Amino acid sequence: MEHLKKFDSEVYDAVMKELDRQRNVIELVASENIVSKAVLEATGSWLTNKYSEGFPNKRYYGGNQFIDITEQLAIDRAKKLFNAEHANVQSHSGSSANLAAYLAILQPGDTILGMDLAHGGHLTHGSPVNFSGRLFKFVSYGVEKESERVSMDVVRELALHHKPKLILAGFSAYPRHLDFKEFRHIADEVGAYFMVDMAHVAGLIAAKLYPDPVPYADIVTTTTHKTLRGPRGAMILSKTLDRFHPDDKKNLAQKIDFAVFPGSQGGPLDHVIAAKAVAFKEALEPSFVGYQRQVLKNAQILANVLSENGFRLVSGGTDNHLMLVDVTPKGITGKVAEHALDEAGICCNKNMIPFDSRAPFDPSGIRLGSPAVTTRGMKEQEMEQIAQWISLVLKNPSDKHVLEGVRKEVLDLCRRFPLPY
Ligand code: DSN
Numbered sequence: 001m002e003h004l005k006k007f008d009s010e011v012y013d014a015v016m017k018e019l020d021r022q023r024n025v026i027e028l029v030a031s032e033n034i035v036s037k038a039v040l041e042a043t044g045s046w047l048t049n050k051y052s053e054g055f056p057n058k059r060y061y062g063g064n065q066f067i068d069i070t071e072q073l074a075i076d077r078a079k080k081l082f083n084a085e086h087a088n089v090q091s092h093s094g095s096s097a098n099l100a101a102y103l104a105i106l107q108p109g110d111t112i113l114g115m116d117l118a119h120g121g122h123l124t125h126g127s128p129v130n131f132s133g134r135l136f137k138f139v140s141y142g143v144e145k146e147s148e149r150v151s152m153d154v155v156r157e158l159a160l161h162h163k164p165k166l167i168l169a170g171f172s173a174y175p176r177h178l179d180f181k182e183f184r185h186i187a188d189e190v191g192a193y194f195m196v197d198m199a200h201v202a203g204l205i206a207a208k209l210y211p212d213p214v215p216y217a218d219i220v221t222t223t224t225h226k227t228l229r230g231p232r233g234a235m236i237l238s239k240t241l242d243r244f245h246p247d248d249k250k251n252l253a254q255k256i257d258f259a260v261f262p263g264s265q266g267g268p269l270d271h272v273i274a275a276k277a278v279a280f281k282e283a284l285e286p287s288f289v290g291y292q293r294q295v296l297k298n299a300q301i302l303a304n305v306l307s308e309n310g311f312r313l314v315s316g317g318t319d320n321h322l323m324l325v326d327v328t329p330k331g332i333t334g335k336v337a338e339h340a341l342d343e344a345g346i347c348c349n350k351n352m353i354p355f356d357s358r359a360p361f362d363p364s365g366i367r368l369g370s371p372a373v374t375t376r377g378m379k380e381q382e383m384e385q386i387a388q389w390i391s392l393v394l395k396n397p398s399d400k401h402v403l404e405g406v407r408k409e410v411l412d413l414c415r416r417f418p419l420p421y
Contacts (some may be wrong), residue, residue, distance in 0.1 A: 030369020077280035168196030203227025230279025305387030
């Protein structure tokens with residue numbers, strides 16, 4: 001960083017402060033992780049200088065012989081990792097991957113059945129303030145009030161009633177398994193495409209520790225930076241054939257590629273694509289399964305100890321890497337909880353819980369996840385300790401003495417489990 005330091009001390013200082021923050025906090029934001037040095041080097045590499053509209057061996061610019069290698073490696077490894085027929089690795093983000101997926105198979109105004117953001121879905125699954133809700137007619141399913149789980153009977157009823165062209169499964173705040181096979185049955189019953197946004201659980205799926213949507217879905221989108229532990233970005237996996245238009249000039253794989261470029265993006269981020277290739281190689285290593293197993297174990301311990309300390313977990317616990325904690329029974333809100341934990345060096349995000357009577361900026365819950373702390377090497381013992389600190393902080397959110405005491409212990413734990421850089 002010597003050049004950055006010399007040329008732009010303001011940016012340099014902020015970057016170094018962010019590194020320092022990452023080193024010294026317990027990161028429980030469920031959608032974040034810590035990349036390896038190899039992924040970081042590829043992301044920060046000279047590939048950022050190149051333009052390469054098109055796809056490997058079919059570019060609109062010269063000089064792409066080495067970019068072709070890195071992009072093809074990313075494609076081949078993504079296909080191998082998820083046993084997918086087709087992979088497009090150019091999506092800049094999960095949102096742009098979802099936009100391209102919709103554009104590949106739908107017309108504006110078509111109906112999509114997806115999960116309600118307020119019940120754990122995602123902004124791009126039909127929120128009225130997002131392009132998805134503005135371009136398409138979304139119908140939402142949520143969780144059931146009692147179980148706080150998705151009911152496939154409800155999904156089926158809604159599908160039969162609204163006859164969507166696309167059924168969408170996936171979430172950003174749902175702590176349970178989804179039954180992708182049953183989603184496929186329902187989609188077949190009503191003649192709909194089936195798409196899964198597996199962003200949160202992609203790493204668990206790669207390790208075969210979460211139900212696999214790839215055999216059932218026409219299209220699977222994912223970010224690459226959550227449990228998958230790659231650079232910030234996304235990709236789209238798909239079947240080759242378009243089940244409803246097998247005779248079209250373009251098959252589904254070609255429609256996806258076309259919807260990404262030129263449909264919704266220009267030049268790909270070649271440095272990030274190279275880093276995706278590196279991350280997929282890491283995910284193909286046997287040790288990645290061990291990592292994901294520990295992600296699950298760590299989430300279980302965190303959930304169990306919080307429950308033992310009297311916290312109400314949405315749906316009673318978790319089957320994956322994340323959990324939603326309703327903090328209102330403790331007399332506080334999600335905003336107060338997030339702030340108090342931040343003061344103590346524990347980072348998470350406030351989150352709506354299903355049927356929340358409060359507003360998104362000060363909701364009833366917080367969302368916690370285990371991927372980043374697991375990457376640092378923390379295991380059951382540390383998770384139990386973290387859960388005890390969370391309990392102590394949330395029971396005393398304005399007690400400076402408590403917050404400072406926990407902050408000191410957090411710093412000590414962070415020093416014992418350093419980042420790789
Ligand atoms: N913002 C991401 C998350 O935190 O889950 C989803 O895109």
